[in-house]
Amino acid sequence: MFVGFDYGSANCAVGVIEQGEVKLLPLSGDSNYLVSTLYAFDRDLISEAVYRALPQAQQAEYAKLRSAELSRARAARQALDLEPNEQAVFVGDEAVKQYLEMPEEGFYVRSPKSFLGATGLRVDQVALFEDIVTIMMLHIKACADKLLAAKGETITHGVIGRPVNFQGIGGEESNRQAEQILTRAAHRAGFTQVDFLFEPIAAGMDFEASLQSDQTVLVVDVGGGTTDCSVVKMGPSHIKKRDRSDDFLGHSGQRIGGNDLDIALAMKAFMPHLGLHSKMVNGLPVPSKPFWNAVAVNDISAQRDFSSLTSATLIKDLIKDAERADLLHLLLKVQRDHLGYRMVRSAEQVKIALSDREQTRQSLSYIAAGLEACVDQAQFIEAIAQPINQIQNLMAQALAPANTEPDLIYVTGGSAKSPAIYNAIAACYPGIEIVVGDHFGSVTAGLTRWAQRRFAGEL
Numbered sequence: 001m002f003v004g005f006d007y008g009s010a011n012c013a014v015g016v017i018e019q020g021e022v023k024l025l026p027l028s029g030d031s032n033y034l035v036s037t038l039y040a041f042d043r044d045l046i047s048e049a050v051y052r053a054l055p056q057a058q059q060a061e062y063a064k065l066r067s068a069e070l071s072r073a074r075a076a077r078q079a080l081d082l083e084p085n086e087q088a089v090f091v092g093d094e095a096v097k098q099y100l101e102m103p104e105e106g107f108y109v110r111s112p113k114s115f116l117g118a119t120g121l122r123v124d125q126v127a128l129f130e131d132i133v134t135i136m137m138l139h140i141k142a143c144a145d146k147l148l149a150a151k152g153e154t155i156t157h158g159v160i161g162r163p164v165n166f167q168g169i170g171g172e173e174s175n176r177q178a179e180q181i182l183t184r185a186a187h188r189a190g191f192t193q194v195d196f197l198f199e200p201i202a203a204g205m206d207f208e209a210s211l212q213s214d215q216t217v218l219v220v221d222v223g224g225g226t227t228d229c230s231v232v233k234m235g236p237s238h239i240k241k242r243d244r245s246d247d248f249l250g251h252s253g254q255r256i257g258g259n260d261l262d263i264a265l266a267m268k269a270f271m272p273h274l275g276l277h278s279k280m281v282n283g284l285p286v287p288s289k290p291f292w293n294a295v296a297v298n299d300i301s302a303q304r305d306f307s308s309l310t311s312a313t314l315i316k317d318l319i320k321d322a323e324r325a326d327l328l329h330l331l332l333k334v335q336r337d338h339l340g341y342r343m344v345r346s347a348e349q350v351k352i353a354l355s356d357r358e359q360t361r362q363s364l365s366y367i368a369a370g371l372e373a374c375v376d377q378a379q380f381i382e383a384i385a386q387p388i389n390q391i392q393n394l395m396a397q398a399l400a401p402a403n404t405e406p407d408l409i410y411v412t413g414g415s416a417k418s419p420a421i422y423n424a425i426a427a428c429y430p431g432i433e434i435v436v437g438d439h440f441g442s443v444t445a446g447l448t449r450w451a452q453r454r455f456a457g458e459l
Contacts, residue, residue: 003015005159015447022449025147039099042107112129130184162182164228165226202447261387261418271295275324343364360376361374410437411434412437422434
């Protein structure tokens with residue numbers, strides 16, 4: 001069976017064609033979306049989980065590739081006093097639940113897709129991300145196949161969405177690395193064949209099915225990890241063409257998305273409660289770097305730095321000479337108990353709340369009893385000014401090679417629900433109609449339609 005597979009930075013989704021229409025499959029209870037998170041009691045247990053889930057015919061080859069990790073996994077299982085078959089790796093909502101129960105222990109990763117194109121990854125780091133993606137894909141495919149089993153169907157082929165650029169730097173080398181990780185993971189998860197399609201084009205294809213006349217459309221897909229823009233000729237005279245290359249007039253993309261908005265908001269709204277902008281006794285400001293590293297959850301080096309003994313020592317030294325040592329003790333708690341991810345998650349909740357209200361209060365009681373932050377729209381807009389400017393620049397970059405103004409702008413992606421983002425897009429091109437699509441499902445729907453055409457021999 002052919003599916004569209006949105007392995008997203010914020011959520012994952014799978015779509016199939018039923019009676020000519022796209023249907024998204026429920027992957028987490030009644031929800032069609034699985035949160036893109038993973039938690040393991042120990043990171044080497046991820047390789048063990050992959051090994052156990054693979055068909056027996058693939059286990060020997062995989063064991064050779066991951067012999068060191070599997071050896072360490074056996075030692076970790078013994079050290080943690082885990083039963084031989086006790087579950088030790090969790091994905092989606094269950095991963096979030098496990099992390100919130102034990103944030104100071106285990107290995108937690110949010111939005112693994114954001115790391116796939118990172119430059120300078122060591123061989124063992126690439127292997128780790130392959131295993132993270134594989135175990136998530138194994139879980140998702142198993143859920144989908146179970147739902148399709150009643151019809152005698154099983155998933156064999158998939159079109160996976162990809163951003164125009166996985167990273168702001170690294171170029172095509174980063175894109176190749178990310179596609180290779182996704183491809184190897186998909187094959188280990190049981191896909192016979194996979195292909196890729198730019199996410200903004202996928203989102204636009206779903207929208208195109210509703211057009212009654214030809215239009216030049218600027219598609220703006222503001223996702224969890226990336227923002228991608230495409231200028232596409234769409235409409236009745238284009239939708240059935242076998243070769244659409246002439247219809248795609250311009251593309252741009254960068255790793256700037258909802259995660260970056262959450263990080264910026266956490267830094268602006270929460271970190272002053274932990275000592276940011278306070279002063280040392282000599283009158284100099286407290287250095288901002290440890291505060292940034294605490295919430296930069298999509299930066300491997302920042303997270304490694306913040307969790308290190310060196311970072312703990314730095315914060316302790318700052319406490320000795322700080323005017324507000326009481327606040328910096330809270331930052332030390334965040335460092336010690338690995339609460340950075342939780343703070344960013346709290347910022348995401350604030351962002352969502354501000355979508356339909358002027359002000360909200362967010363509890364930070366997991367850092368200190370009674371601690372909370374009051375955040376309003378003005379603070380949010382100020383916090384996200386830089387990423388918003390980058391999104392506006394991406395729109396201009398996509399339009400530059402097209403050498404034309406769009407007839408309309410189609411906005412999609414989970415982060416586009418924010419009025420602040422919508423208003424920033426509208427401000428760039430006043431007078432041009434803006435259509436807001438399904439914030440979460442449009443990319444999956446487009447991928448699903450393309451999968452049917454790609455693998456059913458229609459292309």
